[in-house]
Amino acid sequence: MKVLKFGGTSVGRPERMKSIASLIKDGEPKIVVLSALSGTTNALVSISEDLFGRYQKNALEKVAQLEEHYRVFVETLFSTEKALKQSKAILAKQFELIRDIAEKPNFTGKEERVLLAQGELLSTQIFQTYLEEIAYPSVLLGALDFMKIDSDGEPVLEYIEEKLQKLLAQNADCQTFITQGYICLNPRGEIDNLKRGGSDYTASLVGAAARASEVQIWTDIDGMHNNDPRIVPNTKPVAELSFEEAAELAYFGAKILHPATIHPAKLYNIPVRLLNTMQPEAHGTIIANVLSHTENPIKSIAAKDNIIAIKIKSTRMLLAYGFLRKVFEIFEKYKTPIDMITTSEVAVSLTIDNPSALSTIIRELEYFGTVEIDKEQSIVCVVGDLVAENKGVVNPSCIAQRAF
Ligand code: ADP
Ligand code: ASP
Ligand code: MG
Numbered sequence: 001m002k003v004l005k006f007g008g009t010s011v012g013r014p015e016r017m018k019s020i021a022s023l024i025k026d027g028e029p030k031i032v033v034l035s036a037l038s039g040t041t042n043a044l045v046s047i048s049e050d051l052f053g054r055y056q057k058n059a060l061e062k063v064a065q066l067e068e069h070y071r072v073f074v075e076t077l078f079s080t081e082k083a084l085k086q087s088k089a090i091l092a093k094q095f096e097l098i099r100d101i102a103e104k105p106n107f108t109g110k111e112e113r114v115l116l117a118q119g120e121l122l123s124t125q126i127f128q129t130y131l132e133e134i135a136y137p138s139v140l141l142g143a144l145d146f147m148k149i150d151s152d153g154e155p156v157l158e159y160i161e162e163k164l165q166k167l168l169a170q171n172a173d174c175q176t177f178i179t180q181g182y183i184c185l186n187p188r189g190e191i192d193n194l195k196r197g198g199s200d201y202t203a204s205l206v207g208a209a210a211r212a213s214e215v216q217i218w219t220d221i222d223g224m225h226n227n228d229p230r231i232v233p234n235t236k237p238v239a240e241l242s243f244e245e246a247a248e249l250a251y252f253g254a255k256i257l258h259p260a261t262i263h264p265a266k267l268y269n270i271p272v273r274l275l276n277t278m279q280p281e282a283h284g285t286i287i288a289n290v291l292s293h294t295e296n297p298i299k300s301i302a303a304k305d306n307i308i309a310i311k312i313k314s315t316r317m318l319l320a321y322g323f324l325r326k327v328f329e330i331f332e333k334y335k336t337p338i339d340m341i342t343t344s345e346v347a348v349s350l351t352i353d354n355p356s357a358l359s360t361i362i363r364e365l366e367y368f369g370t371v372e373i374d375k376e377q378s379i380v381c382v383v384g385d386l387v388a389e390n391k392g393v394v395n396p397s398c399i400a401q402r403a404f
Contacts, residue, residue, distance in 0.1 A: 036119020223285030252381030314369025
């Protein structure tokens with residue numbers, strides 16, 4: 001069993017949806033995880049922002065625009081009356097729900113999460129209808145029937161595994177399953193999500209739960225590049241990465257992968273392949289339990305912006321034990337992960353990227369000493385064979401060459 005995830009641009013146009021249908025039609029057992037059509041989740045976020053700000057008229061105009069986009073999409077995709085009628089019924093149902101939410105006077109986080117789920121619910125139903133139109137047998141599994149997060153927003157892998165295995169067993173004669181990326185239920189039984197870009201994470205969780213032989217992330221580029229192609233010209237794909245290397249790059253800003261994607265795959269040693277829907281024959285990147293070496297010791301560079309650096313200076317730390325624990329407990333209390341840390345005898349510097357509890361954290365840290373904050377910082381992550389234990393003498397002529 002393989003898991004294939006197709007991102008927004010891979011399903012964002014009718015002709016692309018047709019090409020991914022041809023890609024999956026090889027009779028091999030697979031679970032296909034789909035994102036929303038490109039632009040949809042952004043549109044739903046923007047509608048939610050209007051509703052939070054009580055700009056209901058604006059929100060309803062955006063809903064109408066989105067519905068029109070989908071009407072044109074299905075009219076281009078389908079050629080039979082039956083499939084067209086079926087897909088229009090899907091649109092009518094989902095957009096009625098969206099409009100109901102937008103018209104309600106009280107818009108809260110709960111309604112927002114239901115809205116954000118509509119993109120994946122739409123794309124999977126449209127794709128399933130397309131597979132029916134071309135008479136390719138497949139079963140649509142609702143992600144809300146097996147994907148679950150706990151009260152910390154972490155996926156509950158045992159639950160996912162149990163539910164998914166049951167659903168697969170109930171459809172044992174089927175080879176192709178379709179499901180939604182990104183969406184899940186929370187412990188209150190409400191619709192929730194795995195955060196932006198979360199369909200990659202769904203794919204690796206599904207891969208782990210189904211003990212898949214491979215997870216493929218199909219996107220609009222031929223693998224993990226050696227730098228961010230949105231910023232640096234002439235970047236190149238990296239053929240092989242270890243789980244650790246890929247996890248570091250994803251966590252520190254390589255947008256091609258949701259930061260948590262690698263963890264479930266690594267747990268069961270499932271290779272993750274990054275592939276390009278527009279260039280399916282390209283090698284892409286294979287992420288596995290490898291100790292790969294390249295000629296260039298630097299394999300790839302990623303950067304994460306909007307980082308907040310916090311420096312705590314305290315003489316209380318001098319010769320004291322338990323100081324760092326007390327500092328970390330404050331971050332734990334406000335569910336704020338720390339990315340990097342450096343300490344000396346009188347200062348601790350660390351970085352966070354989630355500012356939501358910053359003012360409270362600062363207030364509590366000030367109990368220990370003076371606190372300095374630097375906002376809008378960046379973390380640059382360099383991944384490669386940079387063996388820390390390397391010893392040697394730097395060639396001065398090399399330095400001179402570089403300096404000039
Ligand atoms: P999808 O919609 O398929 O999930 P994403 O937009 O989330 O696609 O991820 C693919 C994009 O990630 C690429 O188009 C590219 O601009 C961006 N990206 C950022 N850093 C890298 C990198 N190091 N290698 C490849 N792509 C990267
Ligand atoms: N549709 C969601 C998003 O745009 C999830 C995903 O595409 O991975 O963030
Ligand atoms: Mg993505």
